[in-house]
Amino acid sequence: MTRKSHETSFFRTEMLPPKPPPPATTGVLGWMRKHLFSDWLNTILTFIGIYIIWLIVSSFVQFALIDAVWSGADRKACLPHDGIEVGACWAFVHAKFNQFMYGFYPRALQWRVNLTYIVGILLLVPMLIPKLPYKRLNGILLLVVFPIFAYLMLYGAPSLGLDKVETTKWGGLLLTLVIAITGIVTSLPLGVLLALGRQSKMPIVRLVSVIFIEFWRGVPLITVLFMSSVMLPLFLPEGVTLDKVVRPLVGVALFSAAYMAEVVRGGLQAIPKGQYEGAMALGLSYWQMMRFIILPQALKLVIPGIVNTFIGLFKDTSLVSIIGLMDLLGIVQSSLADAKWATPTTAPTAYLFLAMIYWTFCFSMSRYSIFMENLLHTGHKR
Amino acid sequence: MNTSPAKKLEISDEVAIEISNMNKWYGDFHVLRDINLTVYKGERIVICGPSGSGKSTMIRCINRLEEHQAGKIIVDGVELTEDVKKIEGIRKEVGMVFQHFNLFPHLTVLQNCTLAPIWVKHMPKAEAEDIAMHYLEKVKIPEQANKYPGQLSGGQQQRVAIARSLCMAPKIMLFDEPTSALDPEMIKEVLDVMVDLAETGMTMLVVTHEMGFARKVANRVIFMDAGQIVEQNEPEEFFTNPKSDRTKLFLSQILH
Numbered sequence: 001m002t003r004k005s006h007e008t009s010f011f012r013t014e015m016l017p018p019k020p021p022p023p024a025t026t027g028v029l030g031w032m033r034k035h036l037f038s039d040w041l042n043t044i045l046t047f048i049g050i051y052i053i054w055l056i057v058s059s060f061v062q063f064a065l066i067d068a069v070w071s072g073a074d075r076k077a078c079l080p081h082d083g084i085e086v087g088a089c090w091a092f093v094h095a096k097f098n099q100f101m102y103g104f105y106p107r108a109l110q111w112r113v114n115l116t117y118i119v120g121i122l123l124l125v126p127m128l129i130p131k132l133p134y135k136r137l138n139g140i141l142l143l144v145v146f147p148i149f150a151y152l153m154l155y156g157a158p159s160l161g162l163d164k165v166e167t168t169k170w171g172g173l174l175l176t177l178v179i180a181i182t183g184i185v186t187s188l189p190l191g192v193l194l195a196l197g198r199q200s201k202m203p204i205v206r207l208v209s210v211i212f213i214e215f216w217r218g219v220p221l222i223t224v225l226f227m228s229s230v231m232l233p234l235f236l237p238e239g240v241t242l243d244k245v246v247r248p249l250v251g252v253a254l255f256s257a258a259y260m261a262e263v264v265r266g267g268l269q270a271i272p273k274g275q276y277e278g279a280m281a282l283g284l285s286y287w288q289m290m291r292f293i294i295l296p297q298a299l300k301l302v303i304p305g306i307v308n309t310f311i312g313l314f315k316d317t318s319l320v321s322i323i324g325l326m327d328l329l330g331i332v333q334s335s336l337a338d339a340k341w342a343t344p345t346t347a348p349t350a351y352l353f354l355a356m357i358y359w360t361f362c363f364s365m366s367r368y369s370i371f372m373e374n375l376l377h378t379g380h381k382r
Numbered sequence: 383m384n385t386s387p388a389k390k391l392e393i394s395d396e397v398a399i400e401i402s403n404m405n406k407w408y409g410d411f412h413v414l415r416d417i418n419l420t421v422y423k424g425e426r427i428v429i430c431g432p433s434g435s436g437k438s439t440m441i442r443c444i445n446r447l448e449e450h451q452a453g454k455i456i457v458d459g460v461e462l463t464e465d466v467k468k469i470e471g472i473r474k475e476v477g478m479v480f481q482h483f484n485l486f487p488h489l490t491v492l493q494n495c496t497l498a499p500i501w502v503k504h505m506p507k508a509e510a511e512d513i514a515m516h517y518l519e520k521v522k523i524p525e526q527a528n529k530y531p532g533q534l535s536g537g538q539q540q541r542v543a544i545a546r547s548l549c550m551a552p553k554i555m556l557f558d559e560p561t562s563a564l565d566p567e568m569i570k571e572v573l574d575v576m577v578d579l580a581e582t583g584m585t586m587l588v589v590t591h592e593m594g595f596a597r598k599v600a601n602r603v604i605f606m607d608a609g610q611i612v613e614q615n616e617p618e619e620f621f622t623n624p625k626s627d628r629t630k631l632f633l634s635q636i637l638h
Contacts, residue, residue: 275486277447279486281547282473282550283470
């Protein structure tokens with residue numbers, strides 16, 4: 001083997017300097033050639049795909065935009081005329097828009113709802129932008145002061161000159177947001193406590209947490225809602241009544257807290273034992289260790305799961321329409337019974353509108369969670 | 383290796399740690415058997431032994447990362463019991479460096495170092511940061527203060543871990559195989575920091591297989607096997623003239 005010595009013996013006189021990586025793509029055309037038209041089979045599949053997309057998108061655009069009716073006073077505008085089919089009946093949504101947003105909240109007092117929205121957004125947006133300062137103050141305002149403000153504004157306080165608006169008059173997007181946001185805000189801290197409780201060394205705490213979680217997870221949300229509206233009043237002492245909106249609201253919050261607890265527990269289990277030991281060895285107390293070391297890492301790991309639960313909760317609020325609450329879904333469905341607007345396209349338009357609103361909220365949450373995940377990433381990206 | 387100045391450091395006759403008749407079981411398995419050990423202030427003790435001999439478990443009992451079931455452990459005059467407040471008090475005084483560093487990946491190097499002083503010792507943030515920078519300079523990485531642990535090499539991470547412990551101004555430092563997870567090139571940088579620390583008179587208990595370090599720094603070497611202290615002696619004597627057959631066998635295997 002004469003070649004052996006030649007190949008095994010090598011030494012470098014100069015170390016190589018780092019070089020930039022090769023260009024990843026060669027423009028749009030290069031990308032398309034590589035991914036869409038690499039061979040004849042791929043090319044055929046690409047064209048079939050484009051055709052299917054075209055079929056769906058074009059008929060959707062035809063219905064929602066081109067053939068749509070944008071204005072009109074009643075059903076006549078949306079009926080097929082001269083034998084021509086009509087698309088989406090946006091005139092209907094326009095006519096009912098106020099109801100969809102506020103339910104039967106008195107028109108003259110709707111400024112209070114709007115003011116609540118504005119204050120809420122003004123407090124929420126700076127909270128969501130990580131770069132802005134005063135997070136602690138902002139958090140207190142958002143989580144402590146704002147709920148009180150919102151309660152006074154929405155429900156009213158005669159002593160402050162704000163007329164009472166019974167919750168039975170609340171409806172539409174307002175009610176959906178009230179239930180969803182209360183549920184979201186209470187389920188996360190409650191879920192964290194339950195998850196910690198389930199891992200606690202104290203047997204009673206652990207038992208109570210396990211029973212709570214397993215009870216709420218084992219029951220369908222509809223059952224919870226029916227029980228809260230039908231059964232709960234039977235068990236309450238005479239004279240005590242719980243508000244018709246508060247009951248399902250508590251049900252939704254506790255229900256999602258149980259799911260949240262299991263999501264958070266998944267995160268806790270992914271934290272290596274060394275992190276606990278490192279924190280303990282420094283003399284941190286249990287709550288300090290959880291607050292500064294374990295929970296920040298565990299919650300970051302399960303952001304997708306947390307947001308999943310939030311989104312699920314947001315959409316599940318629509319179930320309260322079954323127990324007679326006029327949330328967004330409930331009010332849209334009941335408005336479909338209006339004979340003044342009975343046309344073939346009223347219902348599809350209404351549901352399309354409904355879907356768009358739900359989608360907007362859920363998609364925003366999803367995008368924000370992805371943004372947070374990237375922001376919280378330390379160390380090297382894979 | 384020659385005797386270094388570190389050896390001539392004074393050892394006080396004050397007791398730092400007193401372990402008497404300590405026993406521990408994992409289920410039915412008797413991991414630590416009748417451990418008796420007195421550590422004086424300023425002592426640098428190296429603990430070695432085959433894996434599973436209980437050396438890590440023993441030093442982890444000193445800050446109660448592990449619980450002992452029988453016997454007594456008195457650290458800095460306080461006996462370790464179930465009392466959480468006492469345990470937290472002892473952990474304030476006892477620093478620990480781990481094999482896998484256990485830095486907090488979501489905090490910067492500086493935040494890793496200031497967290498405990500701020501929250502456990504209620505130190506003002508600016509003062510904690512000054513102290514942290516002081517110790518980061520001691521371990522020769524002040525320039526990494528604002529990086530995250532995941533951006534550092536293993537050796538750098540371990541040096542941060544040492545600085546993090548020192549920021550609490552501990553009276554005793556425990557090292558649990560601090561170089562076992564490191565590449566050969568990085569072992570030296572960590573050991574150098576530990577040698578520097580020994581020269582400040584810190585009481586140190588070091589579980590390690592770095593026999594060079596033991597010769598250079600330790601004033602006592604303890605050999606453990608099967609959950610017991612088999613032999614202890616001054617390093618020269620320990621390495622050149624081991625008494626027990628078990629020690630001789632162990633040394634012959636690790637010193638080639």
